Amino acid sequence: MRLLVAAAGVCLALAAAARPAAACSKRHQPVFELFELARDVAVVKVGAVPGPRAAGLVGLSVKQRLKGAARRLVARETNTSCHVGFRRGRTALVFIGADRWPAGDYEGYIERPSAALLATLAAWRDAATDADRAGVLVAAIDGAVATLRFDAALYLLDHPPLIAALTPDHVVALRRASQRGERDDATVLAILARQHGPAWRDVLAARPAPTLDQALQALADHDLEAITAAGTLADLIAQTPGEHAPLRIAAAERCERLHGKLLVEFSMYSVGRSDHGWQQLAVACRTGAPPRW
Numbered sequence: 001m002r003l004l005v006a007a008a009g010v011c012l013a014l015a016a017a018a019r020p021a022a023a024c025s026k027r028h029q030p031v032f033e034l035f036e037l038a039r040d041v042a043v044v045k046v047g048a049v050p051g052p053r054a055a056g057l058v059g060l061s062v063k064q065r066l067k068g069a070a071r072r073l074v075a076r077e078t079n080t081s082c083h084v085g086f087r088r089g090r091t092a093l094v095f096i097g098a099d100r101w102p103a104g105d106y107e108g109y110i111e112r113p114s115a116a117l118l119a120t121l122a123a124w125r126d127a128a129t130d131a132d133r134a135g136v137l138v139a140a141i142d143g144a145v146a147t148l149r150f151d152a153a154l155y156l157l158d159h160p161p162l163i164a165a166l167t168p169d170h171v172v173a174l175r176r177a178s179q180r181g182e183r184d185d186a187t188v189l190a191i192l193a194r195q196h197g198p199a200w201r202d203v204l205a206a207r208p209a210p211t212l213d214q215a216l217q218a219l220a221d222h223d224l225e226a227i228t229a230a231g232t233l234a235d236l237i238a239q240t241p242g243e244h245a246p247l248r249i250a251a252a253e254r255c256e257r258l259h260g261k262l263l264v265e266f267s268m269y270s271v272g273r274s275d276h277g278w279q280q281l282a283v284a285c286r287t288g289a290p291p292r293w
Contacts, residue, residue: 030151040068215270218246244272
């Protein structure tokens with residue numbers, strides 16, 4: 001049986017997504033993450049599927065290929081509460097790993113994908129540089145499709161190299177997107193906060209700090225840009241008391257950008273951790289390797 005591990009925490013608008021009418025839940029994985037994880041990404045017609053409440057293989061005929069070279073794919077279906085839900089005869093966008101499991105489990109299967117989603121993923125595939133990839137995400141965040149806006153903001157927030165590649169025009173678009181009055185506004189503000197540029201300072205000038213949520217408050221109260229030694233930040237993470245200590249949040253955020261890579265999802269530390277969790281993050285900060293939970 002394939003096991004799922006639910007995310008330990010969520011922040012801002014980063015809610016864990018539970019499958020409708022299903023018992024299982026998992027960390028929501030943006031389509032951009034699924035694209036990177038999958039060996040094959042394609043629009044398919046679903047063929048033979050296992051019987052009701054059965055596990056087994058699923059035949060998929062490729063109609064449009066976005067990643068990979070297969071003309072026909074075979075996926076796996078589980079009979080657990082986290083089943084994917086392949087339906088014979090349906091057209092769907094699938095993200096399939098080398099092990100034949102859908103990347104992201106049930107999120108790796110999207111029936112009737114929109115033209116906007118397919119065009120965005122094609123642009124993501126063709127983006128050659130961090131600046132290009134950042135541009136694809138910003139265009140989605142500033143676009144008209146709510147689900148793409150959310151996924152793009154969530155992905156960009158968790159990737160320091162892409163945040164570092166944002167241009168002034170990108171920042172203008174993000175500033176505009178942060179004022180929609182929607183659930184992803186706080187996520188976009190967190191991107192601006194992680195950039196630590198003029199746009200973030202403008203936000204702080206316009207919004208009293210007490211109106212910010214915990215993670216943004218932590219970044220507003222603790223400017224650690226002058227610290228350029230990972231060991232110093234690791235010591236702050238390890239030695240500062242408090243499971244929700246803002247200084248720990250700010251130090252972990254700064255450490256990721258100092259290393260220039262994702263160590264752990266922003267949501268995994270921005271809402272607090274147990275002391276054991278913080279000690280693991282301190283080790284990750286010191287070594288630059290993802291934590292071992």
